[in-house]
Amino acid sequence: MQVYYFTELPYHEYPDEEGAKYPSLRLTFPNTYYDPHKAHDLFHRYLDEYQYCEEMGFDGLMLNEHHNTPSCMNATMNLIGSILARNTRNAKILLLGNVLPIWDNPLRLAEEIAMLDILSNGRIISGFVRGTGVESVSSNTNPAYNRERFEEAHDLIVKTWTTPGPFRWEGKHYHYRVVNPWSVPIQKPHPPIWVPGTSSPETAEWAARHGYTYVAFLTPLNMTKELFGMYRTAAAEVHQTVTENNFGYLLCCYVADNEAKAQEEAKHFIWRMGETTRGPREYFAPPGYRSRIASQIAARRRTSESKPLGQQNIEELQANYHVVAGTPDTVLKKLRFLKDELNMGHLVFYGQESRMSHKATMRSIELFGKEVMPALREW
């Protein structure tokens, strides 16, 4: 199993009672609560942690992107990715992922990712996402065309990477007289493409048809199995071979020297699960953003089969395998269970959140690298 380190690059530097005054921490929480000087310190701290992960033997470093939210300062992951491309040597750089529908010029994105692949000497894994509704609204991209734009931008980018230029593109949402960028990826035919999933069957099936790795993001175990099953069915229909490498699982994880310390630090994930996901449906899934089927699954995720993430306490989050915390032995046992249940080939180690200190973060990375990772290598 391959392991990738991840943090959302959070900015939890405002008084919580101020955040509570607003309908959501996303989209409309005023950016006057953001201090660029504090952000400077945080960015460099998080970059140090990423670099330490490479020292500790992580296979990859995962970045993501959100807009208008203190939960994620990374508003353009390719910038941070370019720093890692220069400052690391071996780790894969997992972009999971660029928000395709909000790009009016996806050709520029194809160029940026190709440049990253060149700079990193072929270490890019290029994830593509639809973004939350907040990304649609903050970029004012029509949510009713989100999936169409996602698919067309993807088709254009892959063609740009794989077809010698120049060629012409006359699509529905994108039009180019001359597609002929000089930056093309080092990896052939193109960098691996990954897709995260939270509830949409369409996304699992689309990823399956293309043979892309599908990473479950904080879905309950039974639903994760269901979505992986939909993936397998869709892959079988187009005769795509499916191995464990087609599946990944994102897990909030803290490793400590003793159980008490692990439990104390694990509580930092609660802010991510609850407070930063609070807000009206109109922010997270504006009309037209989701299909009816996906809405039904999302509703199940929020209600009947498991409590909404934001309403689960830390014990429930651990019982449901959204958070795993403990000594290396405890963590290994739980990871073994997850591996047996899901048989995924990739694990995203979501290792830092909220106000977890640099020191605490570094210790968990170290313990995971030295005492958990060696066993995972054999799985």
Add this chain to the structure above:
Amino acid sequence: MPRPNWREESVNVAGIDVHFYCGGEGPPLVLLHGGEPNSGWLQHHQALAEQFSVYAPSHPGFGHTPGLAWVATIADMALFYLWFLDAVGLARTHLVGHDIGGWLAADMATACPHVVDHLVLVDAMGLKPQHSEIRDIFLITLAEVRAQSFFDTTQVPEWQQLYGQPPTPEAADRAEEALETLVRLCWKPYMHEFRLPGLLPRITRPTLIVWGREDAITPLECGDLYQKSILGSRLAVLDACGHCPQLEQPQAFAEVVRSFLH
């Protein structure tokens, strides 16, 4: 039980069956609904049907009528409705539209002035106010939209019929589809169109603009802008009334419209 004096029909336009309510006798009057699904035959339809043959079509993609992929803007839908007029055999008609229906009616009248007898725009979308904003209904909940749509919900005589019960699954599905289509058509620019102010002077038919003085969705300023852009038009403002005069004050609304059409 007496037979209702209105009926539901459909007519094929652009390859789809367009659903519409119709009733009454007299000169034809086409009534274009706003951003929600067609509400059905209500008091204001009935009041107008006393003197006119009322046609109340359901917009494509708003629940009762299938959507059309090529209808991506209000201007596209205006062309669709000009085709609809051909299909139902109306060479010339009174045209009344509320909310996006008003925007549609204005667009139809700029594209094809000769098909319009009299034009009535009711709290219409389509123009960008200079000193205020059109309320962004895509970022608030349906309950908030409802609350903002009326000056006083207790004076809406058909409130119970319209909103008193939880919607049936079919009605909820129609509402969801309508909202999705509305987003498709009006997301950006939000509820207005750059070209419309330039085209409105083409309208030379008698035009009445009706507005609720307390409209919290489409500010009265938009009514003023329509009035100033359409030569010879008149603005009738209803006091103690919000965004939906035809629902909040159906009799007063019908009276204003009928007296204009006389």
